[in-house]
Amino acid sequence: MSSPKIRLLVIPRGVLPGTAIILLLLAVILKVIPQAEPVSLYYGFPLRGVAVVIDPSHGGIDPGAHYEEVLEKEVCLSVGLELKRLLEQAGARVIMTRTADRDVSEHYPDDLESRYQRDMKGRLRIINESGADLFVSLHINSFPDPSVRGAIVFYRNNRPENPLLAEIIQRNINPVVNVNPRPGQLIHQKTKEGDYLLTNRAVIPGVIVEMAFITNPDDRALIRQESHRRRLAGAIFLGIVEHIYTLRREPPPSGEP
Numbered sequence: 001m002s003s004p005k006i007r008l009l010v011i012p013r014g015v016l017p018g019t020a021i022i023l024l025l026l027a028v029i030l031k032v033i034p035q036a037e038p039v040s041l042y043y044g045f046p047l048r049g050v051a052v053v054i055d056p057s058h059g060g061i062d063p064g065a066h067y068e069e070v071l072e073k074e075v076c077l078s079v080g081l082e083l084k085r086l087l088e089q090a091g092a093r094v095i096m097t098r099t100a101d102r103d104v105s106e107h108y109p110d111d112l113e114s115r116y117q118r119d120m121k122g123r124l125r126i127i128n129e130s131g132a133d134l135f136v137s138l139h140i141n142s143f144p145d146p147s148v149r150g151a152i153v154f155y156r157n158n159r160p161e162n163p164l165l166a167e168i169i170q171r172n173i174n175p176v177v178n179v180n181p182r183p184g185q186l187i188h189q190k191t192k193e194g195d196y197l198l199t200n201r202a203v204i205p206g207v208i209v210e211m212a213f214i215t216n217p218d219d220r221a222l223i224r225q226e227s228h229r230r231r232l233a234g235a236i237f238l239g240i241v242e243h244i245y246t247l248r249r250e251p252p253p254s255g256e257p
C-alpha cells in the first residue's frame with residue numbers, strides 16, 4: 001500500500017481570513033508540516049458533507065477497563081466529545097452513540113440479553129442507522145504485562161476502506177502515544193486485524209481505536225491529562241481528514257477485498 005502524501009493544516013472556522021493567510025505562510029516558511037509532498041492546506045470546512053459516528057464505547061453501568069480511579073468510559077467520553085468538537089468545526093455532521101455517561105440499552109427494551117449486550121447492540125444500531133461515512137469506536141486497552149503501552153487501531157478486513165482508515169489514524173496517533181519511552185517497554189504502534197461485534201457487523205467503514213494501555217503507569221498518567229486527551233482527539237481528527245481526502249483522490253477498488 002502506498003503511503004498517502006497528503007499533509008493537512010486545518011484552520012478552523014472563526015479564524016479571520018487575514019490571520020489564516022499569515023498562518024498558512026508561516027506553516028510553509030517554518031515547515032511545520034514535515035515531509036509534506038505535496039502540502040495540501042485547507043481553510044474552512046474540509047469535512048463539509050461528511051458524516052462521522054463517534055462511539056465513546058463504554059458508559060453507564062459498564063465502566064470498561066479501569067485501574068484505581070481511572071475509568072476507560074470517562075477517558076473515552078472526554079476524547080469523544082473533543083473529537084466531536086473538532087469534526088464539527090471542520091464542517092462534518094457528527095453522530096455520537098452517547099454524549100453522557102449512560103448506556104444505550106433502551107434501544108432493545110424487550111431483549112432477553114444482558115444490559116451490557118443490549119448496550120453494545122444499541123451502539124451498533126446507531127452506527128448502522130446513521131447513514132454516516134465512517135465510525136470510530138474509542139477504547140482504552142488493558143494487558144497483564146504492565147510494560148506494554150501504546151495505541152492499536154483495530155480493523156476488520158471486510159471492506160477496502162477499513163485498513164486504510166486504520167493505517168492513517170495509527171500513523172497520526174503514534175507520535176502522540178510514543179512519549180518518553182523507557183527501556184524494556186513495548187510501545188504498540190501498529191494496526192491489527194480484530195474480531196469485534198461493531199467492526200464485524202457495521203454496515204459502514206470504521207475502526208476501533210485503543211488509545212493507551214490502562215495497565216501501564218506511563219500511559220495511565222498520560223490519559224489522566226486533559227492536554228493528552230486533546231492531543232489524542234486531534235490525531236484521530238487529522239487521520240479522518242487525511243483519510244477522506246485520500247479517498248477522494250484515490251478511491252479504493254470497490255467490491256470484495
Ligand SMILES: [Zn+2]
Nearest residue numbers: 057064139140
Ligand atoms: Zn473498551
